[in-house]
Amino acid sequence: MLKELVLMRHAHAASPVGWQADAERPLSPGGREDAFAAGTWLRESCAPPDAVLCSPAVRTRETLAQLIHAGCDLPAPDFEPHIYEATLGELLGVIEARLAAQPTIERLWLIGHNPGLEQALFHLDAAARLHGMPPACIARLGFAGRNPPTDPGAATIIATWMP
Numbered sequence: 001m002l003k004e005l006v007l008m009r010h011a012h013a014a015s016p017v018g019w020q021a022d023a024e025r026p027l028s029p030g031g032r033e034d035a036f037a038a039g040t041w042l043r044e045s046c047a048p049p050d051a052v053l054c055s056p057a058v059r060t061r062e063t064l065a066q067l068i069h070a071g072c073d074l075p076a077p078d079f080e081p082h083i084y085e086a087t088l089g090e091l092l093g094v095i096e097a098r099l100a101a102q103p104t105i106e107r108l109w110l111i112g113h114n115p116g117l118e119q120a121l122f123h124l125d126a127a128a129r130l131h132g133m134p135p136a137c138i139a140r141l142g143f144a145g146r147n148p149p150t151d152p153g154a155a156t157i158i159a160t161w162m163p
Contacts, residue, residue: 002099002149004142004158005124006046006109009117011035011066011136011163013059023057023084027066034136034163035063039070041161046140048073049109051098055083060111063136074109083112088119092150095120099149124155137162 012031016022027035054064056079064077082094091112099105110117114133121128121139128139141155149155 003106007139008111009133009137010060010063026058027062035066036070038136039067039072043071049107050105052077052109053080054111086116091116091120125157
């Protein structure tokens with residue numbers, strides 16, 4: 001049963017170059033630093049996850065790489081295309097599908113994008129509206145046995161981090 005969900009927005013991305021596709025934008029130098037700092041915080045304050053879901057966009061993959069570089073002990077990530085440009089419903093569907101496929105997951109990390117990620121945070125814990133999710137922001141959510149964990153208000157923010 002899910003006990004903890006870590007939602008992380010990718011770190012700051014570089015501006016597009018020419019006609020570069022949005023999904024191909026890499027992290028900016030400052031974004032790489034912020035993602036590494038986020039990884040340090042996660043390593044020091046969270047137990048390793050049982051599963052990691054990540055958008056396939058370059059900036060989310062690079063954010064994930066910085067978490068690993070900072071020493072986070074992570075299982076092989078799943079690059080889930082439905083996370084990129086996801087609506088609230090799509091993100092909740094991705095989480096539900098992962099939990100259905102692997103019901104023993106206790107800790108799940110999801111690295112994605114706004115506005116869907118922020119909407120998921122607000123959906124799971126209404127008090128989150130006081131926070132928001134700027135680039136590289138992390139929201140660590142706990143569940144008190146609510147089932148399904150994607151119901152409105154099913155979670156409580158345990159901790160947040162932002163650069």
